[in-house]
Every structure is written in structure tokens, then in C-alpha cells.
Amino acid sequence: MGLFDQPLNEIRAYIDGKYRDGLARELPFTPVIPRADSTQVILSEDTGLELGNPGMASRSLLLWDSGDGLADGRITLVGPDFPESDSASLPFAQVLIVGGDFSDEYDCYRDLRDATYNIRLRGFMTRVFPGRQSIWCRVSKEALAGGFSAQILGSSLIQALKQLDFVRGAEVLMVTSSKGDVDELAGPADKVLDIVEALIKMYEEMNFDCEECEYVEVCDEVVELRQIRERLKTEREGKE
Amino acid sequence: MAEAERTRVNKVVAVCGKGGVGKTTISAILSRLLSEDAIGRVLVVDADPAVGLGMALSRFPERTVNDVRKEIISTVREHSTDSMDLAASVDYKMMEIVMESGNLGFLSVGRPEEEGCYCQLNTLLREAIETLSSHFDLTLIDAEAGVEQVNRRVMRSVSHLLLVSDSALKAVRVAESIRKVADDAVNYRKLGLLINRARGEEDARQLASRTDLPLLGWIPEDDTVREFDAEARSFLEIPSCPALEAVRSHILESGFLSD
Numbered sequence: 001m002g003l004f005d006q007p008l009n010e011i012r013a014y015i016d017g018k019y020r021d022g023l024a025r026e027l028p029f030t031p032v033i034p035r036a037d038s039t040q041v042i043l044s045e046d047t048g049l050e051l052g053n054p055g056m057a058s059r060s061l062l063l064w065d066s067g068d069g070l071a072d073g074r075i076t077l078v079g080p081d082f083p084e085s086d087s088a089s090l091p092f093a094q095v096l097i098v099g100g101d102f103s104d105e106y107d108c109y110r111d112l113r114d115a116t117y118n119i120r121l122r123g124f125m126t127r128v129f130p131g132r133q134s135i136w137c138r139v140s141k142e143a144l145a146g147g148f149s150a151q152i153l154g155s156s157l158i159q160a161l162k163q164l165d166f167v168r169g170a171e172v173l174m175v176t177s178s179k180g181d182v183d184e185l186a187g188p189a190d191k192v193l194d195i196v197e198a199l200i201k202m203y204e205e206m207n208f209d210c211e212e213c214e215y216v217e218v219c220d221e222v223v224e225l226r227q228i229r230e231r232l233k234t235e236r237e238g239k240e
Numbered sequence: 241m242a243e244a245e246r247t248r249v250n251k252v253v254a255v256c257g258k259g260g261v262g263k264t265t266i267s268a269i270l271s272r273l274l275s276e277d278a279i280g281r282v283l284v285v286d287a288d289p290a291v292g293l294g295m296a297l298s299r300f301p302e303r304t305v306n307d308v309r310k311e312i313i314s315t316v317r318e319h320s321t322d323s324m325d326l327a328a329s330v331d332y333k334m335m336e337i338v339m340e341s342g343n344l345g346f347l348s349v350g351r352p353e354e355e356g357c358y359c360q361l362n363t364l365l366r367e368a369i370e371t372l373s374s375h376f377d378l379t380l381i382d383a384e385a386g387v388e389q390v391n392r393r394v395m396r397s398v399s400h401l402l403l404v405s406d407s408a409l410k411a412v413r414v415a416e417s418i419r420k421v422a423d424d425a426v427n428y429r430k431l432g433l434l435i436n437r438a439r440g441e442e443d444a445r446q447l448a449s450r451t452d453l454p455l456l457g458w459i460p461e462d463d464t465v466r467e468f469d470a471e472a473r474s475f476l477e478i479p480s481c482p483a484l485e486a487v488r489s490h491i492l493e494s495g496f497l498s499d
Contacts, residue, residue: 041374045340127328130321130325
């Protein structure tokens with residue numbers, strides 16, 4: 001059992017369905033990635049393509065498990081690739097599925113976010129708003145003209161994740177086709193958000209009074225969260 | 241300009257001085273000149289809680305830095321958030337509130353809220369402004385009054401301190417006291433005094449002789465400026481006029497911003 005079993009199953013069904021309907025394509029993972037020295041800020045005048053900007057549909061999800069059902073290295077794109085876009089702005093969903101050994105779920109989650117929030121690619125700006133699961137990216141005109149694509153972004157994300165020693169494999173789904181296709185991910189996304197917020201609360205607040213906790217229903221539903229809570233509670237009582 | 245060159249330490253100009261001396265007008269005229277200048281990308285920051293610069297430039301952002309601060313506090317209260325997500329959220333929202341037009345970006349700091357202590361969030365907000373600023377060639381800050389406010393709420397590093405005074409000696413004394421604070425608070429490279437609404441060169445020289453602040457020049461009273469103020473017209477459209485040409489001469493052509 002894993003923390004994200006239910007939303008992961010739903011996302012895998014989404015990916016399978018898109019492949020089945022001929023709406024998804026697989027892009028090859030290419031490990032050589034040009035990196036920028038610092039966090040990128042791309043101004044609108046320099047922007048060739050915006051993905052998931054605050055006026056568009058946008059989702060950013062990060063899920064992990066032991067990696068049994070993982071298609072390691074697979075980059076799935078639903079919709080136009082960045083250089084193919086007719087529009088200067090596209091809806092965007094980015095789903096990262098990671099497989100590995102997560103002995104401390106929260107520490108691992110921090111490392112996973114650190115690796116992916118701070119992705120530094122020349123000519124590519126990314127901003128995430130975790131509370132809304134939004135992601136907003138800008139690809140510069142220069143980078144777009146130079147061939148910056150979903151394959152480069154996907155490969156870079158997989159590469160960043162695989163540099164973590166507890167990660168065995170990673171898979172990326174990107175959706176650029178329509179608001180409808182992005183919104184189809186709302187169901188699993190809501191579950192991911194609930195689970196992640198419950199996890200953060202357990203570690204950050206160290207409050208195990210379930211009667212007072214707004215995430216009690218989430219813990220009741222996700223066995224793995226209850227196990228983490230019990231482990232933390234025991235550890236804390238041992239310290240007192 | 242190539243992207244590789246973009247992430248460099250830019251010039252950060254803070255316009256400071258006693259209330260009512262015309263800091264916002266000078267900032268607005270300078271914004272107008274910089275919008276056409278070859279200096280590159282300019283981030284204009286309205287750090288005065290009165291948000292006068294936004295009005296002078298007809299930039300009315302829906303949200304300010306302080307609104308972002310309130311939104312984040314509200315999010316943290318409603319959802320479990322850790323420091324990593326907090327920092328990411330600040331970066332996202334700061335990018336959202338920059339009004340971009342041509343080579344100008346505009347950011348309004350808004351009215352400060354003193355309620356509660358959110359030191360970590362305030363630091364994140366300031367760092368987000370600094371990160372943003374580093375991608376512009378020049379950042380122009382219309383300050384509330386003194387440089388300590390800029391240092392605390394907007395930027396830790398100010399490279400050019402533009403002190404504005406009018407013809408009153410009291411305003412020059414305030415400029416001197418701002419320099420004194422700046423000597424401790426920020427590591428500025430250049431500093432100069434601009435005398436606004438001076439009656440003439442002699443008037444400006446006499447006033448300048450009573451201070452050791454280096455005089456950059458003086459700005460005359462100008463009917464065009466008065467008219468743009470009275471009609472609430474955007475200073476980004478102000479035509480050539482004596483005040484505009486004086487700002488051009490004393491700030492841009494004098495080499496004050498050249499290093």
C-alpha cells in the first residue's frame with residue numbers, strides 16, 4: 001500500500017485512456033540538459049510561450065510510491081508540443097510520478113519538491129503555487145526558437161528526480177491540449193492535495209489530536225497516513 | 241539582450257526625501273525617460289504607501305505586495321503549508337502582480353500591515369522582489385521617505401541614492417539625515433541631491449552651498465508638470481518640457497547612472 005494508491009490508479013487510467021484514444025504520445029528521455037545558473041525570470045516581452053498562466057487551466061502534481069507500476073523514463077504528452085503551438089498561451093498540467101524507497105515520507109517529499117521546484121533551464125521560467133496546485137511556466141522566444149520542447153522539460157525533470165538517492169525511477173505526464181483535459185485531473189488532484197496537506201500538518205505541527213484535526217477523514221481513508229501518524233506519535237512520546 | 245546576460249546585478253535607484261518635495265514626480269518623469277532609454281528593462285517600484293507613483297503613471301495594479309502578503313497569511317491559516325511551499329507561493333504571486341508593459345515592469349508595495357509578526361514571510365517577499373529586480377537592468381524605487389524603509393521592505397541593496405529636496409533648508413536637512421541612515425543601512429555606490437521646484441540656478445547653488453551633499457542639479461517649476469498632475473494624466477506621456485529635460489540632463493546625461 002502507498003500513500004497515493006487511489007489517485008495514482010486514476011492518473012494511470014487517464015494516461016492509458018489518452019494513449020488508447022490516440023491523444024497521447026511518448027517522448028524519448030534524453031539525459032543531456034543545459035542548465036541555467038540561477039532561477040529564471042522571463043519577462044512577457046521575451047516570452048514565446050506561456051503554459052498554465054494564472055488565467056488558464058493549470059495543475060501540478062507530485063506523487064510517489066514504491067515504483068511497481070512505474071514506466072520509468074516515460075514522458076507522456078497530451079496536446080501540442082511547445083514549438084508546435086499555434087497559441088502564445090496553453091493550459092498546462094504537469095504530473096510527476098516517482099518510484100523509490102521513501103523511508104521518511106516527509107523528508108523525501110521535501111527533496112522531491114526541491115529537485116523539481118528549482119528546475120533551472122535556460123530560457124524557461126517555472127512558478128508553482130502549491131496551495132492551488134498551479135504551475136505557471138514561460139518559455140522564452142529565444143529558447144523556443146532554439147527548439148525547447150516538452151521532451152527537454154520532461155527529461156530535465158526526470159533527471160533531477162533521479163539524482164536523489166532514494167529515487168529508482170520517474171515518469172512525467174504533461175497536458176497542453178485543453179482546459180477539459182487538464183480539468184479531468186481534478187479528481188485525483190484533490191486527493192493528492194488532501195494527502196499532502198495532512199502529511200505536512202503531521203510533521204510541521206506535530207499535532208496528533210485527531211478529533212481536532214481537519215484532515216481526520218483523509219487519514220481515515222489513507223492507511224499509509226495513519227501508519228505515519230502512529231510512527232510519529234510513538235517517536236514523539238519516546239522523546240518526552 | 242541575451243538571456244545569459246540578464247541575471248546580473250542591476251542598478252537600484254532609490255528616490256528619497258522629505259514628504260512633499262516631489263519624489264513621486266521626479267520618479268514618474270524618470271520612468272517616462274527610462275521607458276524610452278536604451279538602458280534596457282526597468283522595474284519601477286512604488287514603495288510609498290500613498291501609491292502616488294502608480295497614479296502618476298496610470299498604473300493601477302489589482303494587487304500589491306501587501307495584498308500578496310495577506311493572501312499568503314490567509315492560505316497558511318486555511319491550509320497546512322511548510323516553508324518550502326510558502327517560498328514557492330511567494331515567488332508565484334510576486335510574478336503575478338508585476339504589471340509589464342514594454343520595457344517597464346511596475347510593482348506596487350502597498351500599505352504596510354503592522355498586525356502580527358511574519359518575519360519569515362516578510363523576508364521571503366523582499367527576497368522575491370530582489371530576485372525579480374535582478375532580471376531588470378535598472379530598478380527605480382519611489383520610497384516612502386527614508387532609505388531604511390526601502391532596506392526593510394523592498395531591497396537590501398540600493399546602488400544609487402537620489403535625494404530630492406525643494407528650496408527649503410529643512411528639506412535639505414532631511415536629505416542629510418537620510419544619507420546618515422543610508423551610510424549604515426545600505427551599501428550604495430552613488431548619491432546625489434536634486435533640488436526640485438527651484439526658482440533658478442542661483443537659488444539652487446545657494447541652497448547647495450549650505451550642505452555637503454553633492455548637487456546633481458535643479459528642476460524648475462513647470463506648468464506642464466502641474467497640468468499633468470491636475471488632470472491626473474500619465475507621466476509616461478508627458479512631452480518634452482523644462483522639468484523633463486532637466487531630469488534627463490541631471491540624471492541620465494550627467495553619468496549619474498553610468499556605473
